[in-house]
Amino acid sequence: MSRQQQMDxxxxxxxxxxxxxxxxxxxxxxxxxCPMNTIETSIxxxxxxxxxxxxxxxxxxxxxxxxxxxxxxxxxxxxxLSITGKAELVTDEEKLKELWSPIYNAYFEQGIxxxxxxxxxxxxxxxxxxxxxxxxxxVFKITAAxxxxxxxxxxxGENFSIEL
Numbered sequence: 680m681s682r683q684q685q686m687d688x689x690x691x692x693x694x695x696x697x698x699x700x701x702x703x704x705x706x707x708x709x710x711x712x713c714p715m716n717t718i719e720t721s722i723x724x725x726x727x728x729x730x731x732x733x734x735x736x737x738x739x740x741x742x743x744x745x746x747x748x749x750x751x752x753x754x755x756x757x758x759x760l761s762i763t764g765k766a767e768l769v770t771d772e773e774k775l776k777e778l779w780s781p782i783y784n785a786y787f788e789q790g791i792x793x794x795x796x797x798x799x800x801x802x803x804x805x806x807x808x809x810x811x812x813x814x815x816x817x818v819f820k821i822t823a824a825x826x827x828x829x830x831x832x833x834x835x836g837e838n839f840s841i842e843l
Contacts, residue, residue, distance in 0.1 A: 703740035
């Protein structure tokens with residue numbers, strides 16, 4: 680698979696799933712994860728955008744250590760994606776207006792003008808993708824391996840890593 684095909688697959692998966700677990704590091708160096716709605720993604724331009732709250736644990740953690748991980752999992756196709764990157768808290772009224780949707784009014788008392796609204800931009804460094812392939816075929820391969828006391832066939836799906 681070409682680099683462009685890999686990037687296209689990552690872009691399509693993020694667009695299809697929308698929700699991710701954003702993992703940050705606390706000031707005590709513990710991992711902290713929270714669900715986030717991916718607002719806009721351009722893997723080619725190295726931009727993944729979120730709307731969050733500040734103050735919050737997530738915003739504080741990004742200030743402390745901007746290295747983050749985004750974990751995406753599709754329920755139906757059993758595809759998984761892990762993206763590493765650097766997060767930053769962004770103040771940009773034009774970008775906020777571009778990304779804002781009325782649905783966010785449910786999360787912020789003063790809507791788009793709420794002082795707690797915080798843009799978060801992640802610049803991805805790399806990604807790893809796993810696809811488990813056909814479930815019926817995989818069950819057959821796993822069963823065969825268990826019965827014959829051999830290792831599972833490595834062709835259970837697709838896997839690749841890419842630096843971005």
